[in-house]
Amino acid sequence: MSSPIPDPIQAGLARGWKVIDGAAQEHDLALAADVVVVGSGAGGGVTAEILALAGLTVILVEEGALKSSRDFKMREAEAYPALYQESAARKTLDKGINILQGRTVGGSTTVNWTSSFRTPPETLAFWRDHYALGGYTPEALAPWFARMEGRLHIADWPTPPNENNELLRRGAQKLGIPTGLIRRNVNGCWNLGYCGMGCPTNAKQSMLVSTIPSALDHGATLLTRARAERFLIDGERVQALDCTLLGANGIEASGRRASLKARHWVLAGGAINSPALLLRSNAPDPSGLLGKRTFLHPTLISAAVFPQRVDGYAGAPQTVYSDHFLHTQPIDGPLGYKLEAPPLHPVLLATTMAGFGSAHAETMRQFPHLQGMLALLRDGFHEDARGGRVQLNADGSPVLDYPLNDPVWDGARRALLTMAEIQFAAGAHSVQVAHESAPRYASWRAARQGIAALPYRLHAVRVASAHVMGGCMMSGDANGVTDPDGRYHGLRNLSVHDGSLFPTAIGANPQLSIYGIVARLASSLAAALSGQAAPAAGAA
């Protein structure tokens, strides 16, 4: 049946938005604008709106398709291939980590779980101390965060947490571990719980329904199903961008190409695809850091069986967190971790739970009684947690080499212990951590001994990531791929505006860090390119 929800994308198309579907082209394309923005996620969406409002002509390039609420049917079988990089099965080089990243108009903001945190002050302090980013103070960024919070309706979430999140709060409270409530970028949320498959009600204020429609209403052009293949570089300037247009399945090249020209270029393809495009383009790399220091918040997972129903698929997916274990040791000491709860859906759960056959089937039959917990390790601060490196496959596609080493395994062990302890404190009957050798533990006593003794090595521990950061790190000295304004060292007309700028992991879900920091960078860029101060986004 068709959705009763009005679809703002269909309405925009009907009133004449300039949207070019690369898959529908029968000839090669040649397009030009003041600025070409590569990538339509958190960084590209914010940038496109600010530049378009400043009166600049903008082309926004996206590898994924334009999907909207009428397409978002809350089914994993459709959502993962349509909306995620590599069908939500993107892996690091040694396949030790599974990476969730969006690949659709709106990027990861179309499929994220709406958790909104300002950049933690201790992260900014580290950047100021180690990367000469003196302008990155909480005070200097506060107005930019406030502006984007207003733009995207980021606010306290008034509805009580679902049981999946409530159990994190309850277990932590029993142990004296403080928790907080997560702010969300939603407006009129129905509390359904399917944010990860595209919001079916347009309540989530992703780039898809906020900044991108605004940019298109102000004359921007959106080019979809176009893979940015390489920049054509002449000396210190990008001259053109060569794009491969994809077929209707979004996988194979259609045989058509698009050649784009611009005065200025903004790269916002995310922390794997942005460095990869520059590597394919043989871009200058004076710092030698292009594609390096890529961070993931390597994430550990624990499931628990409760006597009561949890229904982890229902309700706002992430509403409770704890930063307690980010603060129990120095920021550059043993890796700290943030605790959150993930939404549980059949495919995500079935593929995450180790083992197979009758034991796996038995776990799945307890689905309504399962609670999930996540621990996100804060990488990039410890001297030996320097993250990964983006490389290119033979066909030019990117792959992230992220070696899992002792500081990560040490953090993994502590994180799994913490989660199991909290789950038992909350009343779990049993706990199953995502590890190939872990049995189902029936008590905290058994879990404490068992988890401490598990082997911590590649492929034994299930590690995931939904937060890719770094690879084009900014710095106030020569040791950066960009300067503090996101201007690329070695290319005068290229800026980087996405999470790849971050010189460490954030230590929190990164979307609001990208929104706020990029709003500042894009406003400076708009002023520089247009010769006048940028108007406030959303004011028009």
Add this chain to the structure above:
Amino acid sequence: MAALVLAAGGGLYRMTHTGQAQPFVLDGEARAALRAIVPALLAGALPADPQQRAQAVAATVERVHQTILGLPLATQKEVQDLFGLLALPPARRLLAGVTPAWSEAREDEVAAFLQDWRSHGLGLLRTAYQALHDLVLGAWYSDPAHWAAIGYPGPPEALS
């Protein structure tokens, strides 16, 4: 050793099939291997009735096939190499320890090979196991027909 066999298996498979960067093909012994692996991974979830069971296995093989066709071409090639390996009788016997042809293999033999690869000393075989795990279990639980058995009501009808 395994790396060499895997490379050889993939190379042979691609030589006897089409050139590079082509969509995944599931045929012959590769399909027979998947048909043998599905019941081992899904033991306890498949229906008991032999006819329903055979239908469910066939449908899951097709769902896995469709899932693979949705992956990037570079990944499809990796999966092609994995199935190329499984399709080679010497690799089946030496690396998987499955003596009879896939169509004759018993479920316990297949389960033993999967357990072996799950914690194998060679990372390549561990990742092959994990790929099969994720493909088959993901395909099964993505099917709305299998949601009632795990107590999942599915998304709200009015919007889906």
